[in-house]
Amino acid sequence: MRELSHLPFLSFFLLLFALLPFLPLGIWGAFLLDVGFFIQLFTAMALSWDLVARTGQLSLAHGAFFGLGAYGAGLLAPHVGTLPALVFGAFVAGAGALLLGSVTLRLHGLYFAIASLAFSEVLRTLALKLAFTGGPIGLPVPPPFGGVWPLAAYYLSFGVLLLATALSLWAEWSPFRLAQAATRQSEAVARVLGVRVVRVKLWSLLLGSLVAGLSGGVYGMKTLFLSPYDAFSLGRAVEALVIPIFGGLYSTLGPLVGGVVLVGLEQALRLWIKEGYLVVYGAILILVILFLPRGLVGLLGRRRG
């Protein structure tokens, strides 16, 4: 029942995002819509990262899945249209996740963390070097649906957020949650209890990477231009993991709250700080791990008793 009590909060957040373009915001309207776009997209990334973290795995490859989805969708969009291209991008990210996960998820957790970090670094190198990606020059991406509908990118990102929230809620309410929690707390015990540990981890990673790939695809259609340094930036992985940790791990509400606060803050701070804003995320990560391991949601929960 504890999970159900979050439902009004969740619906309120989602309703706010759905109606944001129609609120009377005056001259701030365009800016807030942009902020809302990035909040939705990076919150979806955060939810997809949390999905993997629920099995105790530290994914540092979410920037890579994001980039794979962005390039997959961006390369295909001029030929097949917006939605098939997005699905293709997500599948490319999923294929990357399966390749990475099938080798590393059988091993001790630290191998996956290390390999996922290396994976995201090497993909940036490849994107810079391979011929069809446009290399360091970058890749132009057409706007969604030929650009006829100005709000298309916003509602695509809303769709990704809805999908991520639905997946996260499903994983929270179904027996899958128990399998994930058992895997996280002790793999040996989970195995004895009949949980197929490797399969649970692989499914979580696959679902997470599909959402991250979709986010990347929508991102490219908003910025209309991709470069390896931007699409495969380590900063994406950092954002995707700081948000749930700040908001509260292993929940749906935590990443949502964390996303609204942190991405909103980042968009505001970026008006002043151009480079090196990741210092803030590094500091938040260290402080929260040391002093607030249950995140904002944990703090509120404790206050209410």
Place this chain on the structure above:
Amino acid sequence: MELLLQTLLNGLLMSGVYALVATGLALSLGVVGIVNFAHGEFLMMGAFLSYLFFALQGLDPLFSLGLAFLAAFLVGGLVYQGLIRPVLPAPELNQMLLTFGLSILLQNLALLLFGADTRVVAPSYQAATLTLGPFFLGAVPLGAFMLSLGLLFLLQVFLTRSRLGLAMRAVAQNRLAPGLLGIEADQVYLLAFGLAAALAGVAGVMLSVILYASPTVGFIFTLKSFAIVALAGLGNLKGVVPAALVLALAEALVSTYLPGGGGLVEAVFFLVLFLALVGRAWRSP
């Protein structure tokens, strides 16, 4: 044939520094049991220390070697006391997140302070070469290679001959028993983590001359060191030197023989890591 031998020679000379950095990483992983994503940042600090002393005081990097060892040891000790020790009882996920956060923080702090430019320390002997028949040996890479091997030898003597070194190996093997024998595990952890940082710091000074100092130079070496450690086997110090040799030789061969290999060199470590993990996954049930 001469090209091949020259390539192998270049790889061999580079492997010393690789082994030095990776040994530090293996030490913190094997003894303290922490996956230190910030290991390369100690290297980055050493490189910038060398650069700053050279640019501001005209100090020869040879002097910076000792300074960097002490400074990195001190910083490593502080990091252990302030950040690592509190999370030792926490789940592994939290430990990894903490060191990753530290790495991100230090990298971007360096970016804010120094900018993204690469800076080279260029003492008068930087470009000096020795001729060995048809082959060329850079004096600086050769010196760095010898120094790395010397340090690794000293570490080996320390770990096998001194009481403190034996205590360190005891703690690495068993978490509980050394405590019953009167070994303060916490102080051993502190020493091991400081030592690991110091090795990286010294390597940073060498790399500021061989390569460059930049905010991301440490991060690259963290990844390469992880590849070496994964190939050697976790916490296996003896396997680090041959594994470092494999990586360095593979990189040298790719940069010489692959057309346009200059950029793909940075992908070799992933291939080594991936193959090492595939091998490990096959062997494990």
